[in-house]
Amino acid sequence: MARIASGEMKERLAVYFIMGSQNSERPTADVLKEALDGGVTLFQFREKGPGALKGADKEALARQLQRLCRAYGVPFIVNDDVELALAIDADGVHVGKDDEDARRVREKIGDKILGVSAHNVEEAMAAVEAGADYLGVGPIYPTSSKEDAKEAQGPDVLRRLREAGITIPIVAIGGITAVNAKTVVEAGADGVSVISAIASAPSPKAAAAALAEAVRAARTR
Ligand SMILES: C=C1C=NC(C(F)(F)F)=NC1=N
Ligand SMILES: [Mg+2]
Numbered sequence: 001m002a003r004i005a006s007g008e009m010k011e012r013l014a015v016y017f018i019m020g021s022q023n024s025e026r027p028t029a030d031v032l033k034e035a036l037d038g039g040v041t042l043f044q045f046r047e048k049g050p051g052a053l054k055g056a057d058k059e060a061l062a063r064q065l066q067r068l069c070r071a072y073g074v075p076f077i078v079n080d081d082v083e084l085a086l087a088i089d090a091d092g093v094h095v096g097k098d099d100e101d102a103r104r105v106r107e108k109i110g111d112k113i114l115g116v117s118a119h120n121v122e123e124a125m126a127a128v129e130a131g132a133d134y135l136g137v138g139p140i141y142p143t144s145s146k147e148d149a150k151e152a153q154g155p156d157v158l159r160r161l162r163e164a165g166i167t168i169p170i171v172a173i174g175g176i177t178a179v180n181a182k183t184v185v186e187a188g189a190d191g192v193s194v195i196s197a198i199a200s201a202p203s204p205k206a207a208a209a210a211l212a213e214a215v216r217a218a219r220t221r
Contacts, residue, residue, distance in 0.1 A: 001111050002111055003111045003133065004111075004113055004133055006133075006167075006168070006169055009113070009133050009134050009169040009190075010169045010190040010191070011041065012041050012042045012075060012191075013041070013042060013134055013169055013170075013171040013189075013190045013191030013193075014041045014042075014190070014191040014192075014212065014215045014216075014219075015039065015040045015041050015042075015191060015192065015194075015208060015211045015212045015215060016040070016041065016042040016043075016044065016171050016191055016192065016193035016194070017032070017035045017040040017042070017043050017044070017193070017194060017195075017198050017199075017208065018043075018044040018046050018079070018173075018193055018194065018195045019031065019032065019035075019043075019044075019045070019046065019195060019198075019199050020045060020046045020047035020048055020049075020052060020053075020079075021047060021051075021052070021053055021061060022047075022048070022049050022050070022051050022052055023046075023145065023195050023196065023199040023200070024199045024200065028061060028064075028065065029064055029065060029068055031198075031199055031204050032065055032068055032069075033068060034203070034204035034205040034208070035198050035199075035204045035205065035207075035208045036068065036069070036072040036074060036208075037205045037208075038198075038204060038205035038206065038207065038208025038209040038212070039208055039209055039212040040074065040198070040208045040211075040212075041074065041191070041212075042074060042075055042077065042191075043065070043069050043074055043075070043076055043077065044077040044078070044079050044094055044115075044193070045061075045062050045065055045066075045076065045077070045078050045079060045090075046079035046080075046094075046195070047061070047062075047079070047081075048079065048080070049147060058081075058084065059084060059087065059088065062078065062084060062088055062090075063088055066088055066090065075091035075092065075113060076090050076091050076092075077090065077091060077092045077093060077094055077113060077115060078090045078092075078093050078094070079093070079094045080093075080094070080095060080096075080099050081093075082095070082099075082100055082105050082108055082109065085109065085112070086108065086109065090112070091112060091113055092109070092112045092113025092114060092115065092133070093105060093109060093112065093113070093114060093115070094115035094116070094117070094136060095114075095115070095116055095117070096116070096117035096136075097117065097123070101130070102114065102116045102126075102127055102130035102131070102132060103129075103130040103131065105130075106130060106131035106132075113133050113134070114130075114131060114132050114133050115132065115133065115134045115135070115136055115171075116130065116132040116134075116135055116136070117135070117136045117137075118135045118136070118137055118161075119137070119138075119150060119153070119157070120157070120160075121160060121161060121164040121166070124137070124161050124164070124166050124168075125164075125166070127168075128166065128168050132168065133168075133169065134168065134169040134170065134171060134190075135161075135166070135168055135169070135170045135171070136171055136173050136193065137157060137158060137161065137170055137171070137172055137173065137189070138152075138153065138157075138172055138173035138174030138176075139151075139152050139153065139173060139174025139175060140152065140153060140154060140155055140157070140158070140172045140173065140174045140175060140176060140180075140184055141154075141174050141175025141176065141180060142174070142175050143173075143174045143175045143195075144175075144196060145195040145196050146174075149174065152174060152175065155172075155183050155184055155186075155187035156187070158170065158172060158184065158187040158188035158189050159187050159188055161188065162188040169190045170188065170189050170190055171189060171190065171191045171192065171193045172184040172185075172187075172189035172191075172192050172193070173192075173193040173194075176192045176193070176194050176197060177194075177197045177211075178197070178207070178210040178211050178213070178214045179214075181211055181214040181215055181218065182214055182215075182217065182218040185215055185218035185219060186218055191215060192211060192215060194211065197211065198211070
């Protein structure tokens with residue numbers, strides 16, 4: 001299998017759902033199924049924070065969610081845990097500054113999808129150098145989903161990256177909803193990633209569909 005093409009990566013980033021067992025009172029697989037029915041285009045398993053599953057329990061949940069994504073033809077990405085991603089043959093990993101070095105991860109995962117977090121032009125350039133297939137940029141707006149999130153940067157950080165000549169696929173993250181998704185795509189993101197906008201919604205299916213529509217509409221400008 002070769003590295004994912006940039007065009008396909010951009011398409012997959014349209015509505016990137018991220019979730020772990022701690023992001024909903026409901027069974028994780030139930031929420032994910034609704035999100036997949038609503039049209040999310042990429043999924044990241046992010047098992048983190050107080051009460052997060054570990055070891056065999058974490059792997060069992062990962063495999064359950066991976067099977068669900070496979071049934072929908074949606075790639076399955078693992079956050080932080082490169083060893084788990086390799087053990088279950090996930091479609092990719094996402095790493096940030098406090099995880100394993102991106103260059104080292106690229107060596108370990110071969111042609112799997114590699115996502116890297118970036119907060120500014122310098123980090124973005126380094127991530128491209130390391131062989132990232134996409135960048136996660138944010139938090140764009142204040143977020144309730146990440147305890148140690150940095151200061152919200154606003155959509156301008158996306159414009160700054162594009163003006164600096166960063167052409168790699170970019171997904172925006174942090175406090176994104178169907179209301180502000182258009183602004184974020186117009187600022188230069190290829191798609192939006194969300195946790196609570198879908199995981200905490202009364203209807204994750206409706207929330208995913210609304211996000212997909214907002215991104216589609218923003219792209220046709
Ligand atoms: C901290 C993160 C930043 N960005 C992303 C993604 F949206 F996937 F790019 N995922 C993370 N876990
Ligand atoms: Mg991380």
